[in-house]
Amino acid sequence: MRFLDDIRPTARNAPPSGIVEVHLEGLKRPGTAKLWVGEGSLPTPAHIRDAAVRSLLAGETFYTHQAGLPELREALCRYHDRLYGPFGGRPADAARFIITGSGMHAIQMAASLVTGAGDEVIVPTPAWPNAPAAAALCGASMCEVPMRFGPSGWDLDPDDLKAAITPRTRAIFVNSPGNPTGWVASRDRLAAILDIARQHGIWIVADEVYGRFCYLDGVMVAPSFHEVAEPEDRLIFVNTFSKNWAMTGWRIGWIEVPAALNATVQNLVQYTTSGTAVFMQRAAVEALDNGEDFLAFQIARARDNRAAVIAALAATDGVTMSPPDGAFYLFFSVEGESDTRRLCLDMVREAGVGIAPGTAFGRGGERFMRLCFAGDPQDITAALDRLPAWLATRRGLGGGR
Secondary structure, three states: OHHHHOOOHHHHOOOOOHHHHHHHHHHOOOOOEEOOOOOOOOOOOHHHHHHHHHHHHOOOOOOOOOOOOHHHHHHHHHHHHHHHOOEOOEOOOHHHEEEEOOHHHHHHHHHHHHOOOOOEEEEEEOOOOHHHHHHHHOOOEEEEEEOEEEOOEEEOOHHHHHHHOOOOEEEEEEEOOOOOOOOOOOHHHHHHHHHHHHHHOOEEEEEOOOOOOEOOOOOOOOOOHHHOOOOOOOEEEEEEOOOOOOOOOOOOEEEEOOHHHHHHHHHHHHOOOOOOOHHHHHHHHHHHHHOHHHHHHHHHHHHHHHHHHHHHHHOOOOEEEOOOOEOOEEEEEEOOOOOHHHHHHHHHHHHOEEOEEHHHHOOOOOOEEEEEOOOOHHHHHHHHHHHHHHHHHHOOOOOOO
């Protein structure tokens, strides 16, 4: 305890992850259907791994550009131009992109750029807990704005955002498609949020990690702030290679900022990681330029898994949910269950199914649970063979699905 008293309160008081708690419990139990974390079951494609191997065999093991390899930043420009077209009428500018040591590293740098002691960050909740935690570690306080849940699903009311703004507000964190809710902001909703930020002179940190996983009819890529903003807007994008190309273990991502902040962000890279390994960046170029077939397969598999999960839980008495429009999570509640932390721990121990409790995701999510459906269809099937029956037994209904 003496040592704890001698460290910074922001570090000492950082909340433990409710997701990790269930994960650790599940690891003790072989055969658990592991649906608690946000990743699929496939390894990184061979052609992406081969690009890294070629780099290592070529001896590319030295320090490199703090901003990232020019080849990778140009590949990001091509990728963004393909997805969104010209940003503000202009092709993507490599000066806007800096390579990071994961999407989480990008979020930490975004928080360092725009928040500090005494500042406030607005976070629509339920939300992935790591993002507000990054702001808190910078000394900022989090203002949670609960999203609204109704028959048509989750949504963020711009009037709720406006009401939350104070003279101390420095930024709004917007994650769409959303983790854990699967909410996808429409283009009009993004424009409304941007208009609020412009009016008040505050930043938007846009987490569009799940932008390629969108299930709206006729929509291949989720709406993006790239489609409604100008390059001069107070807008920071954070992203990662983890989800699209099965690279969660690589720890490589990117941050996109107004070009005028390039040197500042490079300094932050210098004082955090001093750059990302060259072999990882070579793999990232390969993913961007030649990874569309694999990504299409991942999206199709997630879509099929989504349909199976929705069908099974929709037929389960007491379950409330809204089909997610994006990402790869189903966020659902069970009638009569208010302590989802305890429910999820019991589920691991008794049903062999591991999902994340809504208590991990902030206000508005407490009575829900997050199930990741990005993985192996056999794991999803195993979970669906156990979960509905276990829930029915727990509720005293004694039936199957």
